[in-house]
Amino acid sequence: MKQLKIQTQVGFTLLELLVVLGIIAMLAGIVGPQVMKHMGESKTKAAKVQIEDLSATLDMYKLDLGRYPTTEEGLKALIESPDSAKRWNGPYLQKAKIPLDPWQQEYHYTSPGEHGRFDLYSLGADAKDGGEGEDQDLVNWE
Numbered sequence: 001m002k003q004l005k006i007q008t009q010v011g012f013t014l015l016e017l018l019v020v021l022g023i024i025a026m027l028a029g030i031v032g033p034q035v036m037k038h039m040g041e042s043k044t045k046a047a048k049v050q051i052e053d054l055s056a057t058l059d060m061y062k063l064d065l066g067r068y069p070t071t072e073e074g075l076k077a078l079i080e081s082p083d084s085a086k087r088w089n090g091p092y093l094q095k096a097k098i099p100l101d102p103w104q105q106e107y108h109y110t111s112p113g114e115h116g117r118f119d120l121y122s123l124g125a126d127a128k129d130g131g132e133g134e135d136q137d138l139v140n141w142e
Contacts, residue, residue: 066087
């Protein structure tokens with residue numbers, strides 16, 4: 001006797017694939033905005049931590065030299081000895097460059113500051129004064 005082999009094809013139909021893609025698109029539409037919101041919040045938190053770290057580093061600089069870097073010397077004084085710094089004991093940062101804020105902008109530094117010994121701040125995502133959420137200014141004096 002001769003045996004007949006019946007071949008069946010196993011796979012998904014085009015309709016099934018389209019349904020799955022539609023479900024994935026709906027989930028992405030719901031989850032995507034929430035992920036972006038949390039990403040903005042994490043950048044704000046990271047900027048606050050960096051400002052605290054830079055403030056502590058500026059305090060170490062003051063312990064060695066008896067003063068904070070001037071506005072003209074800026075944060076660069078933490079990695080390179082200013083000409084007027086006789087007891088400079090740096091570099092005070094591990095890396096050879098000043099960190100940028102999470103939005104890839106430079107931190108603003110003035111000494112003496114309007115709000116304290118020095119003012120150190122980031123203007124947030126919009127790089128403009130004021131703002132809310134991710135655009136808010138992040139400062140060392142509050």
